[in-house]
Amino acid sequence: MKRIIAALFALSLSVFAADKKPLLLVLTNHAELGETGKPTGFYLSEAAHPHEVFTKAGYKVKLASPEGGFAPLDPKSLELEDEANAAFWKNFGNGDKDKPGVAETMALSDVGPGEYGGIFFAGGHGSMWDFPASAELRAVTASIYSRGGVVGAVCHGPAALVNLKLPDGSLLVSGKKVAVFTNEEEEKVELTEVVPFLLQTAFEDMGAEIVPAEAFSENAVRDGRLVTGQNPASAKKAAQLFVEGLTAED
Known part of the structure; x- marks a missing residue:
């Protein structure tokens, strides 16, 4: 009897997991x-951290990027004492200390938006350059959101949402509460004059309501089907x- 109950429980879990659409986790190519x-x-x-949260919740996760292929890692973030970091790096990292990154990601142009329940954008300063410039990224994100999916991003990942319009012509973030890497934080890392624009200012210009917290502290916000996190410390909470x-x- 115990074996039958265990088998039925395992079957119910597999059916439950099968009902969940997979998720896209998007990395920069820059x-x-x-x-x-x-x-x-x-x-x-x-x-x-998001990958760990998603998989533990029973979702399959596909790594993608605007162009596909190699996704470079910011070498400053290669902190393998963190268990989630170490697991992700072991599974997906190329192991190259001179040019670290994820060797293979799916190009967003190859994504069928209807197949995914949500799309989440990892940050890193590289995303400030290629995320806002990608027409494929905008198309996939708008389609997923319009189909009832969830859109999420953390730290500089919200750069993907800059000037992103929905099919009705409205800005996805207009009137939404958001948490993004703040102007104060960009100033503290001394990159205000390096990045192509300031995230906080861009979101304010789009009519979003910024919900800031103390610099580099955990802060994530969900406004309906839009989720944003302020900085690296916010990645798990955002997920x-x-x-x-x-x-x-x-």
Whole structure:
């Protein structure tokens, strides 16, 4: 009898998991920090922590990027003492200390938006350059959101949402409460004059309501099916709110 109960429980879990659409976790392809000559890319914990949260919640996760292929890692973020970071790096990292990154990601032009329940953008300064410039990124994100999916981003990942319009012509973030890397934080890391624009200012210009917290402290916000996190410390919380949004009725 115990074996039958265990088998039925396992079957119910598999059916439950099968009902969940997979998620997209998007990384930047951009590897140069402006004209500084320094490397950049995606920030490890901003991909690793959401990936861990999503998979533990029973979702399959597909790594993607605007162009597909190699996604460079910001070498400053290669902190493998963190268990989630270490697991993600072991599974997806190329192991190259000179040019670290994820060797293979799916191009957003190859994505069928209807197949996914949500899209989440990892940050890292690289995203400030290629995320806002990608027409494929905008198309996939608008389609997923319009189909009832959840859109999420953390730290500099919200750069993906800059000037992103829905099919009715409205800005996705207009009137929404959001948390993004603040102007104060950009100033504290001394990159105000390096990045192509300031996230906080861009979101204010789009009519979003910024919900800031103390610099570099955890802060994530869910406004319906839009989830945003302020900085690296907010990645796990943003992912948890993202999962909450996947099952919420609002």
